[in-house]
Amino acid sequence: MPERKHIESWLTDMDGVLMHEGVPVPGADAFLRKLRDSGRPFLVLTNNSMHTARDLHVRLKRIDLEVPVENIWTSALATAKFLDTQHPGGTAYVIGEAGLTTAMHEAGYVLTDADPDFVVLGETRTYSFEALTRAIRLINNGARFIATNPDNTGPSPQGALPATGSVAALITKATGKEPYFIGKPNPLMMRTGLNAIGAHSESSAMIGDRMDTDVLAGLEAGMETFLVLTGLTTVPDIDKYPFRPTEVVDSIADLVDRV
Numbered sequence: 001m002p003e004r005k006h007i008e009s010w011l012t013d014m015d016g017v018l019m020h021e022g023v024p025v026p027g028a029d030a031f032l033r034k035l036r037d038s039g040r041p042f043l044v045l046t047n048n049s050m051h052t053a054r055d056l057h058v059r060l061k062r063i064d065l066e067v068p069v070e071n072i073w074t075s076a077l078a079t080a081k082f083l084d085t086q087h088p089g090g091t092a093y094v095i096g097e098a099g100l101t102t103a104m105h106e107a108g109y110v111l112t113d114a115d116p117d118f119v120v121l122g123e124t125r126t127y128s129f130e131a132l133t134r135a136i137r138l139i140n141n142g143a144r145f146i147a148t149n150p151d152n153t154g155p156s157p158q159g160a161l162p163a164t165g166s167v168a169a170l171i172t173k174a175t176g177k178e179p180y181f182i183g184k185p186n187p188l189m190m191r192t193g194l195n196a197i198g199a200h201s202e203s204s205a206m207i208g209d210r211m212d213t214d215v216l217a218g219l220e221a222g223m224e225t226f227l228v229l230t231g232l233t234t235v236p237d238i239d240k241y242p243f244r245p246t247e248v249v250d251s252i253a254d255l256v257d258r259v
Helices: 028-038 053-062 075-086 098-106 129-140 164-175 187-196 211-220 252-258
Strands: 009-013 042-046 072-074 091-095 118-121 144-147 204-208 224-228 247-249
Touching: 009 187, 009 211, 028 252, 042 053, 042 187, 053 072, 072 075, 072 187, 075 098, 075 118, 075 144, 075 187, 091 098, 091 129, 118 129, 118 164, 129 164, 144 164, 187 211, 204 211, 211 224, 224 252, 247 252
Parallel strands: 009 042, 009 204, 042 072, 091 118, 118 144, 204 224, 224 247
Antiparallel strands: none
């Protein structure tokens, strides 16, 4: 196989890689510091669409992880970017939190429940029967269905929470319409992120803790992939998939010297 180019740009997942249940993973601060000091382009990614990049910057800073706002890329930002390129200045009925609604507004979209071009489903802790019913009726009337990410569950200290993928399945069952998912493992999330920092997949790497989202998205985007074992995936889990990461490491601490 041809030798890959030296890694010039880094993309990394947040939960399970830089932090776990609100606590920084040992080595995460050193890795981020090395990236900032090196001047290399990098992004911290999350499939969660609830929070704005500024919100996440503050939340990370509280646990002593310094990530500039411009180095944070969410599925909400990727969704807004996608819709802006596909249908500039459109309208959308949005179910989600400030991270998604802010991104949509900044992309020039009008949020409405009156004959919108799209129904956009994101993460929220307050999915309402009324909002879901409205979404179903709008899709049945011709609105195109977009979802920020396919994650079926999200983590919480009390256990799993239903996430966008589960709610999207409910809407699909009621309408017969499948959404177009923007977030990982869709390589679109990675490519728009790479474009945002002026990076190229051939000289970029993706770090993640999940085979089915992080590693798959990086693989399909043409990047090197590093699987860390500080999140959801264990070594025996790897063989359950028909693809493999470029390399498996214990934690992000093992990658500090690679920067």
